[in-house]
Amino acid sequence: MDSQTDCTEDGVVPTIPEQATYKVVDLFSGGGGMSFGFHAHPRFEVIGAADAQLGKPSSPKGSLACNTTYEANIGITPVEVDLGTVDPPSLRQSMGVTSPIDILAACPPCTGFSRTNAKNHLEDDKRNSLVGRTIVYADAFQPKILVMENARELLQGRWAHHFEILKKDLESRGYTVHAQNHFLNRFGLPQVRERALVIAVSAGYGLRTLEDAWSGRSLIQEATTVRRALSGVPAINAGETHPDDEAHASPSFHSAATLGRLQRIPHDGGSWRDLLGVPEGRDYLTPAMIKSVEKNDFGSFPDVYGRMAWDRAAPTIKRECAHVGNGRYSHPTENRLCTVRELGILNGFPRTYKFEGTSLSNKYRHIGDAVPPLVSYQLASVCHWILTGKRPSVQDLILPGTHLHPEDVRETSDTLTQGENGQAQQVREFAAA
Template sequence: MSFGFHAHPHFEVIGAADAQLGKPSSPKGSLACNTTYEANIGITPVETDLGTVDPESLMRSMGVTSPIDILSACPPCTGFSRTNAKNHLEDDKRNSLVGRTIVFVDAFQPRIVVMENARELLQGRWAHHFEILKKGLEARGYTVHAQNHFLNRFGLPQVRERTLVIAVAPGLDLRTLEDAWAGRTLTQEATSVRRALKGLPSINAGDTHPADDAHASPSFHSAATFGRLQKIPHDGGSWRDLLRVPGGTEYLTPAMLKSVEKKDFGSFPDVYGRMAWDRPAPTIKRECAHVGNGRYSHPEENRLCSVRELGILNGFPRTYKFEGASLSNKYRHIGDAVPPLISYQLASVCHWILTGRRPSVDDLILPGTHLRPGDIREADDFLAHDEKGEAAQVREFVAV
């Protein structure tokens, strides 16, 4: 989320905090994401547990002494996501960080609050955590807008469904990402894998391109895994294709054989799958560092998509630096991230809220990403003319 605001010409990031925990059982600092944050934004985040830290103390640690314009609160989505089977039974203790955001609102007194999370934040079993936050914000006079979106609607070359939240303080008019895109449409090719990855050089599994240390793909854990991927057809192929290609059945795993026997594939066909050139990528999740965890294989080359490729597909500019020695952690940083392309658009919406200036098409395109001005078209009926014949933009308002 921070990078989109950092890259925006009208905002400055003045503080950040992250515990760097990959999961509750991980040692403190194990995720090593703060190093990447500092390399790209120029600020060293305060390493602290936001579930227990005193907000006033945190402000002092950041050197913040006055009310701020934007507070970005992005609690982990792991405890909400439907892909985690435990979440159907247990309310992850980290989910309470959503409601706890209100203590930081009281301390920092932001004019705008932004948040991103899994779609289940609004419609899952534990959605009461968001209701706690919403009621707390409204009690303080904020107007709150929260909605689920498929982010490819806004130019991300990936089918990623997420909750986006914007809350504005009293005296400010609420604007949303839908308002910024009202009357604007995307060309079909703008969100394709082909467009996004165009021009990247070929590499082999286990290689790092000499000109870009993020254009790296891990080696295969076994010859069987490599052989399996070799048999899967290019451009969108699935492990189910192993049933019809010569010699393919030799590479079926016990789990695959069980699915075939039951004739129940569910979402399982995506494992070991290849991306398709002319469609958006599937949702890139935090455990995207192995071809067996989803449809993360290159459309043609026999390897996992590189860190750089998955970064591009999740809205990072091509120059973004992924720091640290662990290749797996770099993949996790991408899967966990708010797509910077989307946070840049949210920054433009926040600038609109603060200044009254609606974002132009250029304001929706994070420099260095795949999206181009020609990809976004203004609808013919979106321009209304006043009595002098001068064009005036017609805006849609969302009442909450």
């Protein structure tokens, strides 16, 4: 069997069989967003997953029903378990894992960190402690690489000490830890989604990151627009399911007022504030909208009932994206909420991804909660680079079945800017889109 012997910059010369398969375990696996990127990569095998399937702490056991979506796409059934209390060796045994693994993905709930939840400014959500608890799973599974994705506040918010605890514990065990916030549209996602990405590598392996993989590479601007992403998706009406795709489904409106409101909001990026200048528009203002107008204080409130814009990236798709009143989730031109399929595409899922279960609202949550597979596929390629010393090609950064194509990527002489200045530049680039 041939071997891979490319030298890394730090002088490490890995000797890895070309056909080696690396083992992955995914904790807090949800609908499979993180796992699918590794599952789609030819050099990784997902051998275990676990999720409690809770929409929120007070939800009944199994209420989120994400494990059926996971199984339909990844091919294994996640263990339904509370990762805040389960004994790690017992969990490992239930997955049939008998030796150290290559990759541990751990993406605890981000709800307790997110700045969009007003309670988080005052209260430390008990779920936040799951970040620090990740160390007990690292001890149990002994991964070569640990990857984590979460809200940006994981690294810079009031409760960032949870991550600092984990970082310190990982470093005490010989891991090198890299953590940084990114706007994921920089990596091809057709959505302005700012997330914290963490990669920790065990002793003996050189650290690589997504910034390294994209160094000297840039995207053409139109590659991350709603227009490009949703090209070819057929038109449907609210309340309909397309006969050829059960995920291309949009719920009915709860009231005639909601439909009337959306009908009067201008196409291609319009918001409810535009109701102030259209005939009969003021008749469709809600009490909250009227109060906002009276105070002349809109904040982020204009996004509710807003339409997406064809030639911009989509706004952040959050877990409660199943109603037009929860954000800018309306179709650019059709009078309806974007469908499960459309929001799935905008969050980096392939067009053939299966969203299972009987609850349409849960299917939307499976999307909003997920690590975008387009990005997790790139993380898989970065992990492969760490393990083998072989830098990903442009093709290795393009998840098959998504909107992104190799010709969207340009080789440049510039490297990816890091730190606050780099993030500010990303905001400027996509605000101008």
